[in-house]
Amino acid sequence: MNEKFPSFDLDPITKEQILDYADASGDHNKIHLDPDFARAAGLPNVIAHGMLSMGLAASALEKWKISPNTLLKFESKFKEKVFPGETLRAEFISETELPTGHKLITWNLLKADGTEVLQARAEIG
């Protein structure tokens, strides 16, 4: 366990949360909201927005006491779909210093079985 950037679990993703995110983001694609549509598309259920996962990954910054005023860049590579009922965990990977003097912090968002949902990177000035 990294003491500066401790891992933490997020609450299970819910359909209500996905609906709240659709309202906030303006993305009401049926794949996120309509189980019948999702099943017709070959999925077992609706999927959470990738950007909801990215937003949840960003919550690590506040948890790890990184001031939003120091955030220069935030990046995500999406690896896996997330379904309602799944629990995600944020797990710190590394902190490196860039030639500019900025810090690059990398962490993963993982499912309970260890599947990588996304890899997040933040450049801090």
Added chain:
Amino acid sequence: MLEISIEQLPLYSSVFEFEINQKLVDGFQKSFRTSSRQIPPTLGVRALTCMFELLNRLEVDWMKLLHVQQDFEYLDSLHLPCQVRSQAILERYRKRATSHWLNFTTNIYEVSSNNLLLRSHSTILIAETGGAE
């Protein structure tokens, strides 16, 4: 999806204008299940509506989505409430045997000052046939 020739690039979306206010911030934070009232780093997704307009214009089938990479660059501070405008640009397109690669940049400006607040880069890979799973 429709194929794009190099001559068509860069391809511009319409300009999209909206207000960033505390209500919008609270809506995002509610969906993240936090009590924070800070502006979330991913709020810029609201401005990506213009990128989706381009993707729809290109008749992208979301079921054939293979890969997405997204980043936000924070270039100036944002004070609420703030009227912003955004425009997406398809800067690069490559067609490979079985896939389409698209690289978008979306710039988000404060309307009153014309300052560039935020820049988004999105890399999207769409399969020619079939889907990711």
